[in-house]
Amino acid sequence: DVKVTQSSRYLVKRTGEKVFLECVQDMDHENMFWYRQDPGLGLRLIYFSYDVKMKEKGDIPEGYSVSREKKERFSLILESASTNQTSMYLCASSWGLKRERLTGELFFGEGSRLTVL
Amino acid sequence: SQQGEEDPQALSIQEGENATMNCSYKTSINNLQWYRQNSGRGLVHLILIRSNEREKHSGRLRVTLDTSKKSSSLLITASRAADTASYFCATDFSGTYKYIFGTGTRLKVLA
Numbered sequence: 590d591v592k593v594t595q596s597s598r599y600l601v602k603r604t605g606e607k608v609f610l611e612c613v614q615d616m617d618h619e620n621m622f623w624y625r626q627d628p629g630l631g632l633r634l635i636y637f638s639y640d641v642k643m644k645e646k647g648d649i650p651e652g653y654s655v656s657r658e659k660k661e662r663f664s665l666i667l668e669s670a671s672t673n674q675t676s677m678y679l680c681a682s683s684w685g686l687k688r689e690r691l692t693g694e695l696f697f698g699e700g701s702r703l704t705v706l
Numbered sequence: 707s708q709q710g711e712e713d714p715q716a717l718s719i720q721e722g723e724n725a726t727m728n729c730s731y732k733t734s735i736n737n738l739q740w741y742r743q744n745s746g747r748g749l750v751h752l753i754l755i756r757s758n759e760r761e762k763h764s765g766r767l768r769v770t771l772d773t774s775k776k777s778s779s780l781l782i783t784a785s786r787a788a789d790t791a792s793y794f795c796a797t798d799f800s801g802t803y804k805y806i807f808g809t810g811t812r813l814k815v816l817a
Binding site: 593622631632633634645647681695696698699700702 | 739806807
């Protein structure tokens with residue numbers, strides 16, 4: 590089975606701290622995604638990556654950056670955490686367009702609930 | 707954003723009844739997917755329907771797609787208490803696997 594692992598289920602940070610959220614997938618997927626989920630707003634795409642060192646902004650990239658140095662790992666970075674970044678963060682991965690198995694299905698991690706005080 | 711919107715936002719039914727939830731979207735798509743999320747957990751893929759398909763079944767799930775109306779529906783038949791969860795539709799941008807999610811329908815199935 591595909592496994593997407595997020596490093597922390599729960600984090601509590603202080604305003605201004607630098608925060609790293611790590612995500613690792615074990616299925617050699619090309620695409621990886623970071624979403625943010627808030628009540629009433631659903632899932633909103635922050636960033637996605639379709640290859641190593643490649644990234645594209647989603648709908649709400651402000652205040653976030655990402656890093657993909659290896660294919661299996663996609664990190665979300667909050668350079669200076671703020672209280673409005675308190676949220677559930679969801680990482681996902683999927684096959685790329687060039688794969689034969691073009692289902693487009695996203696595989697999600699269990700989520701990281703971040704609280705910024 | 708071509709974010710989809712699910713309707714209703716919340717639904718409460720008795721065990722054994724059918725549950726129907728709808729999704730509307732704004733622009734042309736290649737695929738539409740439905741996902742399920744148990745409280746506080748990640749999302750799990752349920753079913754994908756392509757733009758050239760009108761209906762698809764998987765177990766107790768039935769999905770329809772009407773591209774002329776830019777809408778889809780998910781029907782769960784003979785619902786169970788274990789079906790209690792939030793359900794999301796996700797639509798893709800043409801030529802990519804960048805999926806945009808709706809706001810979800812919270813389904814509660816009462817035993």
